[in-house]
Amino acid sequence: MDKTVVELFAGVGGFRVGLNDVKMNKNGKVSEKSNFDFVFSNQWEPSTKVQHAFDCYQTRFGESDKHSNVDISLVDKKNEIPAHTLLVGGFPCQDYSVARTLSKEKGIQGIKGVLWWQIRDVLEAKRPPFVLLENVDRLLKSPSKQRGRDFGIMLRSMSDLGYGVEWRVINAADYGHPQRRRRVFIFGFHKTTNYYKSLNHKDYYNNITIEGLIAKAFPVKNDLSKNKQTNISKNSYDDLVVMTNNFKFGFENSGIMIDNEVFTAKVEPIQEKQIFLKEIVEKGDIEEKYFLDGSDKKFMSLKGSKKIARVNKETGIEYNYSEGKMVYPDPLDRPGRTMLTSEASVNRSTHVIFDVKTNRKRLITPVEAERLNEFPDNWTNTGMPFRRRYFMMGNALVTGVVRKFGQEILKVIDKEK
């Protein structure tokens, strides 16, 4: 089996950087291992005219007609995407519910603009043997009024296409990466693969703690005190519409779906040595614009504890919204907090660190933001405004986590025909 990859929602290329262990020297020369062969990628940012993420990807990996810059929903003919062994992508958590269309021929339909259906369509058209997806951990619990429905729908649609699925919420910092970033990783494997056949299908417990690909890459303590099962077969839910209306299930941070049977359990990571923020801060002189002037007071108030009276829009009932106090400035002897797309603005979640060299507080630099995600220094320094560079990193992923996935996926591919 070849090692071809299609990367959807590619952003600035986090999956590719991780899977191919990409490095860049001070002169911007990129070196890439040939672990995987990227045959197609797609990236299009709906909110801006200028396509900074796409441009960055092209600058770093070279201009190529294999990298497309169109809205993925407009790629009607998904079968024209090249055949591939592994499909990867980090996509938004949206409403995955499905309704019956008025015209019977059209069957059933998910909400327009929901990007999960684009991934599903590629899976249907190309049936890649393996899939690796990334999302916020909230996906497992959404929507709030019908917990687990969206992930249930996703699992069922993958099952209908012949896939088994393993998932795990991984906090990168637990496995020796510099950021406390919790994301759910979803590994799909088609029933035609040796990998699918090699798993003992009923030994769910063993699969998610020892035998499965995720367990091998990210070891856990073997304690499944909280575990439960559900079935998503046609006997339980005729189709995705019936599932939309009825499915509710508490997904834990880890699980497997195989032959329509879903098994989930709460697992605990075997923690690796932590990397602290102080290990990734820049050593040289820092530009003056990153230092706080008048905004220190504002940050102190934003990061302090507060109680605010709010009104619930639906019920009209007044309630107290409260926030706890955050450690300020960010502790240097812990891994960094999660980076959000809003990092560069003055808000509660922005990192502020104490600069030991100057005894002053400052924002993290774009290079430090890149280091939190284990991208090469200056990866996003491709002509975009510096604030946009934080945005890119808020969207991206910790590439070292992807690298570990890649190493296990290569072993699995080697055992295929």
Ligand SMILES: C[S@@+](CC[C@H](N)C(=O)[O-])C[C@H]1O[C@@H](n2cnc3c(N)ncnc32)[C@H](O)[C@@H]1O
């Ligand atoms: C969560 S980010 C993934 C970032 C990526 N993993 C990285 O390392 O940079 C999702 C990406 O999907 C892109 N996107 C959003 N809507 C899209 C659409 N309709 N078609 C193609 N790409 C889209 C966004 O611009 C964003 O870069």
